[in-house]
Amino acid sequence: MEKKNNVLLINGPNLNLLGEREPTIYGSYTLSSIIKNLKKEANKYNIQLFDFQSNSEHLLIEEIHNAKNKSIVYIIFNPAAFTHTSIALRDALSAINIPFIEVHISNIYARENFRTNSWFSDISHGIISGLGKDGYLWALKTIINRIKKK
Numbered sequence: 602m603e604k605k606n607n608v609l610l611i612n613g614p615n616l617n618l619l620g621e622r623e624p625t626i627y628g629s630y631t632l633s634s635i636i637k638n639l640k641k642e643a644n645k646y647n648i649q650l651f652d653f654q655s656n657s658e659h660l661l662i663e664e665i666h667n668a669k670n671k672s673i674v675y676i677i678f679n680p681a682a683f684t685h686t687s688i689a690l691r692d693a694l695s696a697i698n699i700p701f702i703e704v705h706i707s708n709i710y711a712r713e714n715f716r717t718n719s720w721f722s723d724i725s726h727g728i729i730s731g732l733g734k735d736g737y738l739w740a741l742k743t744i745i746n747r748i749k750k751k
Contacts, residue, residue, distance in 0.1 A: 613681030
């Protein structure tokens, strides 16, 4: 049996409130429904999808640090509000040297001016912003294509 590729989905603060938080911006779907659909899609391509969500910066950093121990080959990362504030998360991602795709449910470039700055975009392997829950699926599909090419 072929070894599974491990991908890690990390979601930052307040994303645990999807489905009830500002549905006009974030939609009515829940984080658990997004994860369930992504895991189903990942399984089709022999990918083991791990997921983690936290409202705490230090826990997100620890999860990023532990990615190497889980043999993670790619990360899908929605830093949420930490996009605009966390150099510590940026440094954690730089330190582990695992490629990642930055995902945002809303279009951060069409919202408040402070949201247009990301501390991650220049070190990410791609940015998906404004496609709602489909952004996660497009990130996974991109990762699947990149894994196939290796």
